[in-house]
Amino acid sequence: MEIRCxxxxxxxxxxxxxxxIVLKESNGERAFPIVIGFFEAAAIDRRIKGHxxxxxxxxxxxxxxIEALGGQLTKVVxxxxxxxxxxxxxxxxxxxxxxxxxxxxxxxxxxxxxxNTPIFVEQHVLDEVAGPGNPGFGFNV
Amino acid sequence: MEIRCxxxxxxxxxxxxxxxIVLKESNGERAFPIVIGFFEAAAIDRRIKGHxxxxxxxxxxxxxxIEALGGQLTKVVxxxxxxxxxxxxxxxxxxxxxxxxxxxxxxxxxxxxxxNTPIFVEQHVLDEVAGPGNPGFGFNV
Numbered sequence: 622m623e624i625r626c627x628x629x630x631x632x633x634x635x636x637x638x639x640x641x642i643v644l645k646e647s648n649g650e651r652a653f654p655i656v657i658g659f660f661e662a663a664a665i666d667r668r669i670k671g672h673x674x675x676x677x678x679x680x681x682x683x684x685x686x687i688e689a690l691g692g693q694l695t696k697v698v699x700x701x702x703x704x705x706x707x708x709x710x711x712x713x714x715x716x717x718x719x720x721x722x723x724x725x726x727x728x729x730x731x732x733x734x735x736x737n738t739p740i741f742v743e744q745h746v747l748d749e750v751a752g753p754g755n756p757g758f759g760f761n762v
Numbered sequence: 763m764e765i766r767c768x769x770x771x772x773x774x775x776x777x778x779x780x781x782x783i784v785l786k787e788s789n790g791e792r793a794f795p796i797v798i799g800f801f802e803a804a805a806i807d808r809r810i811k812g813h814x815x816x817x818x819x820x821x822x823x824x825x826x827x828i829e830a831l832g833g834q835l836t837k838v839v840x841x842x843x844x845x846x847x848x849x850x851x852x853x854x855x856x857x858x859x860x861x862x863x864x865x866x867x868x869x870x871x872x873x874x875x876x877x878n879t880p881i882f883v884e885q886h887v888l889d890e891v892a893g894p895g896n897p898g899f900g901f902n903v
Contacts (some may be wrong), residue, residue: 690831
């Protein structure tokens with residue numbers, strides 16, 4: 622089952638290689654962090670604030686390409702966690718078809734935030750990283 | 763008219779904000795530099811060398827999205843230069859249609875190099891930056 626989540630925090634440290642975003646379930650209190658790269662964190666921050674640069678940045682181009690090919694991003698899903706790496710999918714509708722594209726969570730979320738596309742997390746992932754059995758790993762907010 | 767060009771050099775300075783790539787016409791000696799960002803230069807370098815990371819980086823995802831939506835990148839074109847900014851287009855074929863998507867040259871070239879997609883430069887751009895009237899601005903190799 623997929624649990625609807627929200628991006629509730631972006632922590633950017635300009636001196637660090639790794640940045641952190643925090644996802645929280647929409648109808649609950651469980652939350653967890655995902656470590657991402659600086660470029661992706663900056664893209665998420667810019668796109669969530671609606672800052673439009675004179676020229677399309679890479680994630681803007683990704684959005685343009687989906688639209689130009691007749692697609693619409695309907696949701697992004699954090700699907701799995703393996704060996705400390707989160708996996709995600711873009712779900713893109715095109716006419717009657719729906720295609721699923723493998724992505725990193727950071728790229729998926731950078732795409733999602735600009736268009737208010739819903740973000741979901743597979744229940745087993747949320748249970749693993751933010752469940753009652755893993756209070757230390759969970760990120761309480 | 764579009765002039766076929768090749769990417770002949772990537773100059774990455776880890777301490778600098780701006781990196782440089784050099785394009786040269788395939789059937790001639792004219793060449794010129796384009797200043798791009800570090801993230802994009804690293805993507806071009808990685809993709810031209812065929813390095814595949816365990817998870818898709820943003821430009822890899824862009825390639826996957828084009829393919830998943832039934833498109834094929836047929837060429838990229840550096841179309842214009844305005845106020846020291848180069849403009850480019852992705853030309854994507856999908857069935858009988860061809861769609862053109864506005865992009866920065868760095869993203870366009872990062873996409874092109876992984877699939878041996880041809881790179882073109884509009885003649886008026888090449889004439890302006892690498893023509894005989896601008897020997898100082900041209901980048902002779």
